[in-house]
Structure formats: C-alpha cells, structure tokens
Amino acid sequence: MRNTHAAMPVKKTAPSIDTTTEEKIKAAAHAVFRRKGFAATRTRDIADEAKINLALLNYYFRSKQKLFELIMFETVTGFINNMQTVFNDASTSLERKIQLVAERYIDLFIADPEIPLFIMSELRNPDLEILQKLPALHVILKSTFILQYKNAVVSGKITEPNPLHFLMNLMGLTIFPFIGSPMLKKLGKLTNREFDALMQERKKLIPVWIKAMSRAKY
Amino acid sequence: MRNTHAAMPVKKTAPSIDTTTEEKIKAAAHAVFRRKGFAATRTRDIADEAKINLALLNYYFRSKQKLFELIMFETVTGFINNMQTVFNDASTSLERKIQLVAERYIDLFIADPEIPLFIMSELRNPDLEILQKLPALHVILKSTFILQYKNAVVSGKITEPNPLHFLMNLMGLTIFPFIGSPMLKKLGKLTNREFDALMQERKKLIPVWIKAMSRAKY
DNA sequence: GTCTATATACGGATAGAC
C-alpha cells in the first residue's frame, strides 16, 4: 500500500460538534458501521449519510479499512473505559458494583442498541485483528470487582467459585436482550418504547436476580 | 431479475451424504456463511470450500442471495423445530423443560458455535426479510412452556410475572457465552476445550440458577 | 453436469480541476 497521501489536516482548536467535515464523516461512519457491519457497508453509504462528497472520505481517512479501525477503536475503548472505573473502584461494595454495571450497560445500550451486536460480530473477523489490538482483556480478572467476588466465595456468601461463570451471567442477563432485540420484539410484539421500558425494569431486576443466583444450592 | 434459468435437478432417491455436488455446495455454504456472514462471504469462498467449480453454484442455486436464503431458512427452522417439541410437550414439568432447553441449546451450540451470532447478526439486515418469512415467533408465548410459567406465577412459586423477562434470562444465560466466546476466551485465556468444558458445566448450573432467580424477593 | 472464458456491475480509491 502506497503512502504518498497528504498529511491529515490539523485539528481545529474549538470546532462545533459535528460541523467539520471530518466530524460529520466520523459520526456517519459510526452510525452506518454499527447498523450494517464492516462488510455490508459501502463507503458511498457513509458519504450519503454524512452528506459529503465520496472523495472526501478518502481524503480524511485514507481508506474504508482505516476509518473502520478508528470507529471500532473508539467504540471499544469507550465501552471499556466506561466500565473500568466501576470495576476498579475500591470504595464500592460487590453488590453496588453489580448494580452500577447493570445500570450503566443498560443506559448505554438503550442509547446505542447496535453496539453489542456490532462489537461481537466484528470480533469474529480475524482479518481485522481487533482482539490483538485491544488493551489486554484479561486484566478484568484482576480487577477489584473480581477480587471482591473471589473473597465472597471464600467467605461462603457465594456458591459458584468460577468468576467466569459470574461474568457470563451478568453479561448475558444485561447484554443479550439487546443482541436478540429484533427477535424479542417480534416474539413479544413489542414497540421500541415497550422494549426500552423492559430494559429499564432490568436495571433493578438484574442485581436482585444475581443476588438470588449467588446463593443457589448446588 | 430474469428467470430463464434451467429447472433445478430432481432429487436423488438415495444419495450418500454430502457426495452429490448439490449437497457439497450446501454444506460448504452453511460453513462459510455461518463463519463470515452474508456480506463478507464470496461465492468463490464457498466454491473453494466445496471443491467445486464456481459456475456450479449458480447452476444449482441461481444466485448467492437464493443460496443464502435457503441456508438461513434451514438453520432457523432446524433451530426452532428443535425447541418446539420441548416447549409444547405436555408431559414434562416446567423445571424439566428448563433443564431440557439448557441441555439442547448448549449441545447444539457446542457442535455449531457460530449459529447464534450468525442468526442474530443477519436478522438486523432488513433487506433479507428473514423475520417476515419466519413461522410466527409469537406462538412461543402461547406454548405449554410459557403457560406453565404463568401458572407458576399465579400459584406464587415464581415472583417475576413477565414471561419475556424469563425468556430473556434463560436465553441470555444459555446463548450469550457463545456469542461472546471470542471475547471470553481472550479474557479468561481459555482454550476451545476449556471453553467447551465450561459450557458443559452450565448445562447443570443454569437450571439451578433459574430456580434460584424464580424465588427472588423484589 | 461440469468446465473455461467472459460479460457486467459494483465498490474502493485516485487524478486533477477548481
């Protein structure tokens, strides 16, 4: 791949939101990539959504691939940073963290429902090497959150010793409804508003359910 | 789209498995579509995987789109039929059905781990109109399974009245780990074998967890 | 039914004027 392209334009000091061409393209790329995935989106879709000329996409971001990597990086790091603070806050209890995780994930996904499926479905493409470029995921197992979980296991408050099961459960209860939303809306004849109301309920319910599960007798 | 193509060949009466060209293409299409999704697969990928000439794909199935629709239909109906029998078996208890659902889903997904993400990610493409063509999904809410659930709510054995929450929980606990497996394997430094072992554990654990949840005090 | 060769369309990317 040649590298003779002009340098990227310098960042404006105080740009209005989404008014610069670069920002318009990024916003459109976020929307279209999330909605359709990398392979199904055409650069023309993004140009149309951003209402800019197709050539400008390459002018600012060089290639579809590079633009996608930027979008994916922003999405994933935003997602992880959001959680990192909760996971490693030494001042909150295990129960409180479970509450916070459920609330934050659900609020985030009500605002951007395509994010979970977008991330999960792009992760399966080995060409994109997203997982390799990610900040080491396994530090999650060293987080305060998981240490608190392990302590609760030792002190007998929790029956399931494997924190991976715990994480799968918490994520499954929280994230799955958004991944399966097309099917669930059809199955339950739900409007978007009704679906969101169910998700709001789950912010309260999930911590209760998790608590009940933690005391399950095997 | 023109329609001048030759008729489909008649089905052999007793073909060996995967030996006819048609079967080889279908098997390859299943594999490649599931792995990469519709937009990212090229008909050449399928032809290579099936070790047949590219032109034969169009000879047998007319177009990539038509082949995909066939594969998707087979995948989804196979998936639904598998569950239908469990959901509407009047001779099994609610608890037993929960056991059976967890076991069957997990066995199915250990054998074909890409299925959940494949279905979920293709469902978001409105062009494919998969949901429209599906056997009405909302009959699930009329199934024996859900009726038994509602009865258990009335008799006070279960606290959560909304069967949709119940279904989301059961599916989330069962399906999500397969959807998030790339991330989970990385996060937990798991080999495929270790991951499968965890899933085997969940066949026993999920019914216990669900039971504990059903008694949760709000 | 299966092959080779090719038509045709589409999508990513760039050249070059303004």
Next chain:
DNA sequence: GTCTATCCGTATATAGAC
C-alpha cells in the same frame, strides 16, 4: 477542502464448449 470524472480490482453471474 471540495468537486467531477474515472480508473481498476473484484465479485456475481452467464454463455457456450465439452
């Protein structure tokens, strides 16, 4: 920075020989 026009590789699909 932004536009029009266009190049060029790639992917689907078909024609036509065998």
